[in-house]
Amino acid sequence: MTLLQVRDLDVTFDVMPRGAWPWTKPNKLQAVSRMNFDLEEGQTLGVVGESGSGKSTLARAIIGTVEATGGQILWDGTDLRTMSARDRRAHRREVQMIFQDPLAALNPRMTVGEIIAEPLTTHQPDVSKKETRKKVGEMMERVGLLPNLVNRYPHEFSGGQCQRIGIARALILDPRLVICDEPVSALDVSVQAQVVNLLKRLQREMGLSMIFIAHDLSVVKHISDRTLVMYLGRQMEQAEARELVRAPRHPYTQALISSVPIPDPVREAARERPVLEGELPSPLDPPSGCVFRTRCPKARPDCARARPPLDEVEPGHLVACPYQEVISPLDTPLSEPAEPVG
């Protein structure tokens, strides 16, 4: 069953130019533009892209902390954007979020027990204290924390433990969708694997759907069923996770995948790869037509004319590039059969 359908989602911010008068018209910053995807119940969608490509804004639009300015977010077929404020608040228990900086996401003045219990006390205020304490203890055990640490404060924990606290808080209400906003990028590599595996295990046990945002393709490949590639707020490519890594079609995806370093200096030096040059253009003034054309190794003059449509080139494989082609398998650690993480 399809849990979440995102249709033509736009998020635009008004940005006041420097030194503007109050009556000056604000500049429009299009952070997310015409985003389309479906998320099936129990599946994981990976979202990758450079910093500033609008991944986090997409997540925040779905969870509702950022206002979407166009399109639809259909949850079980009902549009979240037209929901009443009260329904929306009640709906929040179904979608929870895990944050990038594990320590910053925990209130330093609250004990771990209070932090994990907060969603529970918000949505079920009539649950008794004893019941709450029991549930918090169970949840802590489930994420691999000692339940007798409930009265400790966040600053007494390591980064990995803090992230476990964040996971416990997100899962205590038994949500249907969990949005992970780069949950492991602030952690040590060894701890990353533990947290990713914990997430995978909990997803299986609780039947969760996930949106997993990262800029590390190896992590995304490991955890997600489908992967979506974003660049400057636009969708570049979307495919089944393994398929995307094995046969990337969009030049941007190819560049992303080829930029994953190989832990072998000889192979690393010998390999041929498309290189991305330059910086991400300003989202206040995106290039015309295809936004990637300014950095694309395969750009042609008519790329500037119109925004390329998202074509289904193969069943389930969508690419926003009319000149897409399968290139010879890239030499990357991702293309090896062995799993790079875990």
Added chain:
Amino acid sequence: MLAGRPAVEAAEQAAHMEPVKGRSLWQDARTRFFHNKAAVASMVILVLVGLFAAFGQFVTPWSNEEIDWALLGSIPEQGGPSWENRHYFGVDETGRDLYARVVQGTRISLMVGIVGALISVVVGTAWGAIAGYVGGRVDTIMMRIVDLMMSIPYMFVLILLLVVFERSIFMLFIGIGLISWLDMARIARGQTLSIKNKEFVEAAIATGVSTPRIIARHIVPNLLGVVIVYATLLVPQMIIFESFISFLGLGVQEPSTSWGALINMGADNMRNQTPWMLGFPLAFFVVTLFAFFFIGDGLRDALDPKDR
């Protein structure tokens, strides 16, 4: 304790263990504060001053309005501090016991300081936290009100208040209440703006926690460190403020008195060979103010968020 089989088993065993007591940031701050000798000494002094204000009256047979007729003609010669006639601090220019008057003045001055600081903590923090958190037009309106009130010369308003209405301690409290929270509101707002963008606030919003609850549970507790430090520094400021008003002759009404009024009286009598009239109230004033400043400093060091 990170993952793995043994850890899970350990977790199962630990489930039956007693919960461990955590050390909150407040407890950390308390420990740091008590390592600061100047601050602890100041606290002791402040407690003694408080005890003096509360129970000092029981030690003397004189009240603060009773005139010692026996001394009235010869105050410079016989009105000084003495044990025999039980005027520990001597008498004032009209022959009233200075010790009893200092006890009474301490009460008023401490009360003014603490009431002023309390008003500023309660009103200023709430005002600033709401303005900062809600933001937008609400923020603009609320902070412009603060700016407006700050731009009015408050001393002028206060003098008007005290002249138009009856001179009373109540009016003084109103006057102090009107101005004391303005700076606090600005400080609280600034601090709120930085806290509001932290991820834990976003996490609370995403969970569906209501706005008043976010302000009460997430914003204010994290503001409190700064607020407390500023409040302890505000107490002496309020005492000075009241003393200034009293020094101008507009503060408390006879026979009540305050440090400012006593110092004023003592200063007037400086040429009459009665140094005790200025010395005792001034000593209390200075020592208490020093104590407050040292405590404020100690608290700032202890609560400094950069130390976290």
